[in-house]
Amino acid sequence: MKRFWTVTCALAFALALSPAQAWEPKKPIRVIIGYGAGGSTDAIGRLMLKKIEEQKGWKFIVENKSGAQGALAAIEVKNAPADGSVLGLLSTGNFALDPFLTKSSQYMPEDLDYVGTIGKIEYALIAAKDAPYNNLAELAAHTKKNGPISFSSTGKILDLAMERVSDKLGIAFVSAPTSGSAQSLQLVLGGHANVTISGGVHVPYVQSGKLKVIAVMTGARADYAPEVGTSLEQGGGFSIENYFLLVAPKNLPADARKAIADAIDDAVKSPEIGDYAAKTFNTRVNLGAKGSTDDVMAQSRAWREWLPNSKLAK
Amino acid sequence: MDVFSNLMLGLATAATLENLSYCLIGTVLGTAVGVLPGLGPSTTIALLLPFTFALGPTPSLIMLAGIYYGAQYGGSTTAILLNLPGEPSSAVTALDGYQMAKQGRAGHALAVAALGSFFAGTVATFVIVLFAPVMTSLALEFGPAEYFSLIVLGLIFSVALAHGSVVRALAMVVLGLVLSLVGNDVTSGEARFTFGRLELAEGINFVTLSVGFFGVAEILRNLETEGAEGTATKIIGRLLPSWPDLRRCVGPVLRGTALGSVLGILPGGGALLSSFASYSLEKKLSKTPGEFGKGAIEGVAGPEAANNAGAQTSFIPMLTLGLPANAVMAMMVGAMVIQGIVPGPNVATEQPALFWGLIVSMWIGNLMLLVLNLPLVGLWARMMTIPYTWLFPAILTFSAIGIYSLNGNVFDLYALCLSGVLGYVLLRLGCEPAPFLLGFVLGPMLEEHMRRALLLSFGHPSVFVTRPISAGLLILALLALLAVALPAIARKRSKVFAE
């Protein structure tokens, strides 16, 4: 009953405010998440959808399709009808980088519409507490003297980020891919690998003094380690800008696109998403439909320019 | 904080009416979906995850944990009654459990599985309470080299799962390893043997192969003899096992519990390895190894205890390191994150009520499972008296829906047909499916850890023998290989098993 009134009020309010009739989904919206259930993308995505359900009275059916590093989900969204009945939740790297890493990608960044972001993943390069280096310069000096360090990598985008920074500063490393950030963290905690780039899960270990941050891999310093400089500040010349990104099939009708983008924006602004992002050490940010499209295009151009220099990307 | 006050805190948390009811809901639901072939705990938890938003962190985790071990329990039931292992560890239970059921001793198998699991669960709960910190550091000691050697040992053990020819069992293990290569290579990201099909990018589905090689092959096997004899099984003698039967299981259960408690802490396959390590061990220790695979009660009791103890202690790395041991735990980590709890070293100190409440609730849940299921044993056992002609369309139907629901892909159903036929043909030719399935499950880990170990050691293969734990495990594997190969060389192996 309470829900009924919330919905009615929300509807009445929306009708009163908008001069033209606002777009409304006619049936529950299918949301295809390109990561497994329970992962960080899944968690923040479901939380946001729940918020939209509360605020707008829309309904969502969530499907997790984590196959082929998100490519299956991206292709499914690309091929879905462009009427607002299907959305996808992936990350920037899935569109700006992944299609250029395989010879025969079945989707390209231009094939989809981007409707907004929920947050930005805060990556950091971390090492065990007793490692004999504290910043990128010391790491470079260390590898010049002692030979390469081992880098446990969770995903191609982190591999390539490490490669870009290392090329710039002369760090020698060997990359060992793992299938999850928890696994990479275990390798560093157990002393099996020297460093890894991690997006949030490392923070409790930094706070409890088991791990330390060598460099923050995103644009701004982190609250939990304010004394550590970003890779840009340390001369690494690259930072990772990876967002939880909402996508839709290409050429969504303008009214549907606007209604969906607005719904996302309202949900991302809610205190719940703010609290949640803070607790998981990510930043809440919505670039909006235009902003996220520009960002994906800019990042994909940058990757395409740089990829020929890479030894790790084949 | 001392052990006693921790336990009291846990008991106070777990024994509230709300938490008890969610524990009950979880275990009942878990058992129900575990019984349905194909629909494993991960599908269920994924379906239920949204509902946990509304609950607090403690009840939602208690419920999810309940689903997890409830499903393990239900899975054993299906493996015993229908020869349909829904997950790798039940493949071991199916070996002797199903044979017992066919002989009319389904009740014995089910009861022993329940009692063994409960005992193991109880012991493992205390292991968690007493040794969690120590075991955490042991889990961290295990690097890629150690995992590689442990898996090699496990593969050698799995030969013991078949009776008859060692060469055939080894060939089946390697066939499993080869088929596990299908899909994207974790290390390079390159697609292998996918022939352009995106459905194969994540590899062939375990449940598909398991249902094909065990379930469908068994249906066809039963259709061979149709009409020649009564296909319905009669319950022989008493429903529940007798004292002498139970006494035979004491040793296997104790050894299984120990194996499971220790191996369970290793994320990725630890609990699974323990269940067939236990099977191999019991077969080796038995005075009548020839009975194994033909309905030996020890072959059910030991692995079931090992598996349940392992399922319990696999919570240690999740709770203390945030390291999920398997897909289900990954979802539980997700549920914790959704509730705003960041898994990791701080959970036990920052959320003691949640931490200890969950642990105590696992014991309560195991007790509930026992109380709920022992009376059901009779009902399940009577299911075996339904004529097989009526039963197999149901098996096939539930399997097909279950497999379709895994990914919503019809491709998995084509794979089911293919693996059913291949499994049946191989079974007719005397090649048993259990070693194959274990090779298939362990294959990706074998390669991943081997390549990771070599990368992290900058290409020095010596890493496998210079690290003491790894070297020890490899020596054990060599001894195990000699132990299975030597009798076959020395004398006609079939004679050994004819006894």
Add this chain to the structure above:
Amino acid sequence: MRTTGRQLKAGGIFVAIGAFFLATALLTLDIGSTLRMGAGFMPVLLSCLLIALGIGVVLERAGEDEVEARPIPWRGLAFITLAPLLFALTVKGLGLAPALLGLIATSSLASRMMSLTQVLIVTAVLLAISLLVFSYVLGLPYPLFALSAG
């Protein structure tokens, strides 16, 4: 030493599968070196091992249970394979309910012992149970009838 037909067939299957994977791996994958393994290293290693074991199965001394006594249930084999295929082909186009009907009816035809009445009973009962369990209780997100859904 005597080799039975079963050994030959079993060994043949292993060798054939091994050869197929070996050829595919050699043609499509980068093998690399022991120092830096490519994606093809393990496939080549394992498929060679499978071929070797397949040959081993053929050469192994035969056990005494090496007889194929029971006939192949051709009818069962046909219907049991057909049933999931039929389900796969119809579930997207027609919906869950009709696809299930086909699946259950086809699979119950696999047995020679079933009369038409029995087939009908089994089909009706199973259809009701599966729809109840999977669609209603578990709420799997598949439409019962797909023709109406857009």
